Amino acid sequence: MQNNTAEKLDVNRYLLDGLNPEQREAVITLDKALLVLSGAGTGKTKVLTTKIAYIIENGYAFPSQILAVTFSNRAAREMKERIFNMTPGADAVWLGTFHSICAKILRNNADLIGLSNNFTIIDTDDQLKLIKQILKELNVDKKVANHVANAISRWKDKCIRPNDPRVDATSIEGKIYAIYQERIFSYDSVDFGDLLMYVVRIFKENAHILQKYREKFRYILVDEYQDTNMSQYMWLRMLSPIGAGLCCVGDDDQAIYSWRGAEVGNILRFEKDFMNTKIVRLERNYRSVGHILGAAASLIAKNATRLGKTIWTDGDSGEKVIIQRAYNGFDEAKIVAEKIEKLRKDSVAFGQMAVLVRAGFQTREFEERLIAYGIPYKVVGGLKFYDRQEIKDLIAYMRLIYQTNDSLAFERIVNIPKRGIGASAFSKLHTRAIERNISLFQASKEILGENSLRPLVTESLTTFIKFIESMRGQKDLPPAQIAKIILDETGYMNVLTNEKTLESQTRIENLKELLIALEDFEDLPTFIEHVSLVTDSKRNSTDDVVSLMTLHSAKGLEFEAVFLAGWEEGVFPHSMSLQEGNLEEERRLAYVGITRAKKYAFITYAMNRKVYNQWQSDLPSRFLAELSTEHVVHSKGKTGR
């Protein structure tokens, strides 16, 4: 890693020459705790990736001494690719989401909190199932399950354990939390919140472990710092090298995740929290034309709590933001579809267009219209590949083979495909598992030993248990092979093949696709870790299709043309946010939406909309009036009626 000065000069010319002065400063400042306030479209990814390459190429640290944390897997993947292009050895950089990094650390230290090192990570679905189960045991209405799940997640976001005085142990939520935590622990499983909470706990209780990681990571880079929650913040503070080596990048104007525990306060407090700090503002926008940027800026200026940035561009002022009224939701979709066709004729690629909506269900009417018009599209972040029933079933088998105590996986597939183990048999297993505080797998073996089940049930349960055990003997086979054996031997594939419906056809297709994806994984643990933490199947590819997605999932992306639909009071800003008094976050969401556009931004709103299958009339969103009139134009185009 010894470079002489002349070489350094060359390296840095190569790395830094394309950067503006602020970007360059953000890259080369290494001796301070640095906060980069990066406006939309100002090149923060470029800064982050260049900074990593800069550290490596100049020999300030080995790749393995750099920790780079992102919020989404997509961002991590993008960053990885870009660093690869700049510097060799980038694989050794610790780059990933908070959750994936924590999973890695936790796996190496699981014994310290009494977990095995092959614990499984459960998703929101399993979490909810478990909570419903507990509610049932306590004879509480299952309606509150979502609410309780949310409360538990919020506690975990703050590293608050069930026995913490801040948890009211007499409340339903508090009671469930205690049982839930005990139960999930006995399954040798953790949920998303646990990943952070446990690692923070390990760091707190084991000074030498913390010390080890503090010495390891010379440089820590954090993307989307405005979206960190309390536990992530605690984690960072413990790990951060004092007064230097930390670089947080974020934009308080794009803080849109308070509902999942993110605290904008973290970014607002940065200077107080860390010693020897420096703030660099990136305000020069390279993405959007002047009118779009102007419209976005006029909107976000209405927010009171801001660190304050003035984004500017010296590019073209371009087209104004077009606002168009529609008679109803169907007409809105029609207007958008026709605009898409027109832009396509003006040679804007489909892949450079996106329809952004406030809530997931809104994509449907657009889908229908786009299908009718023959416009290719994809729903981003909608139904996720790994969330499909058949995929989850197969993965549950793999989880159970990997970790027999994973009772949530056991429950999912003990009777799939149907093998005669119905509700009453299952409840016997369940009761035993609870009584003896053992897993369903162990409970099954116990009960089978007592020979108290009906003969047919005994037989099929025995076959099931034996199958899992025999697979455990082969768990070192390549995951694709394991999957094939499961699908064949359990009869899962047969059942689907015999069904011969359209649905079963797509299920088979999905499973085949999974088998192909499995080829990329060397062993079972690696794959299971991957599915637990990665929500999308990676073939996002470069298909030339229109993207449909929520505003939340659009963060970090950019398109030539963006359609912002459903700007009506109650839809956007969403009625729940209005009730909660969270208007500023909705406005930031609007800001994120507009700033995704490079050249064209269209905003539409409908006067009437069908909600719950009932027509209601809506008022235009208040945000429309907040857009500076010099940057917008109201289209007089037909409203579809």
Add this chain to the structure above:
DNA sequence: CGATAGTTGCTTTTT
């Protein structure tokens, strides 16, 4: 036990 018909409640946003 499993298939079927009937009932409910749901829609903010996600790692």
Add this chain to the structure above:
DNA sequence: GCAACTATCG
């Protein structure tokens, strides 16, 4: 308007 859950019967 639909998915997910519940009750009922063979």
